[in-house]
Amino acid sequence: MGITRDTPDPAGGIIRKRADGEPDGVLEEAAHFSNMGKLLTALDGAASVAIVKAGTDLWARFGYTTAQDGRATGSTVAVLEEAAAAGRLPIDVVAYIDVLVDRDMARTTGARC
Known part of the structure; x- marks a missing residue:
């Protein structure tokens, strides 16, 4: 999905990151929905x-x-x-x-x- 340590949290969502700043793979609320839509439409x-x-x-x-x-x-x-x-x-x-x-x-x- 191209999410990096520099990707900001979207409005209404959270991109969880480890202590070192790297994303840990968990997307909450709006962060999940916007990315899930991209994945599901490809199926x-x-x-x-x-x-x-x-x-x-x-x-x-x-x-x-x-x-x-x-x-x-x-x-x-x-x-x-x-x-x-x-x-x-x-x-x-x-x-x-x-x-x-x-x-x-x-x-x-x-x-x-």
Whole structure:
């Protein structure tokens, strides 16, 4: 992602750094979201579904029956729907639409999957 010791924290986020100033790999809040978007948009549908499957499998192993995505976009919902249609979600997933990104989707989308 090109993050270095000189990369400033974005507004609303933190890039954690070790005592020597080098990033330690943990991105919090806005730092995570901006970089995760760059990574996820580079994936194809199969890779996105595989990530969803791996995450929901992990939650299921710990006994969780439901998870939530508190900042879903239209593309996120599409991946969740694809995974659900393929029977790849071992738990329920609730997606709350990010109204700052997909306000129209929030108005028109009902319960699905």
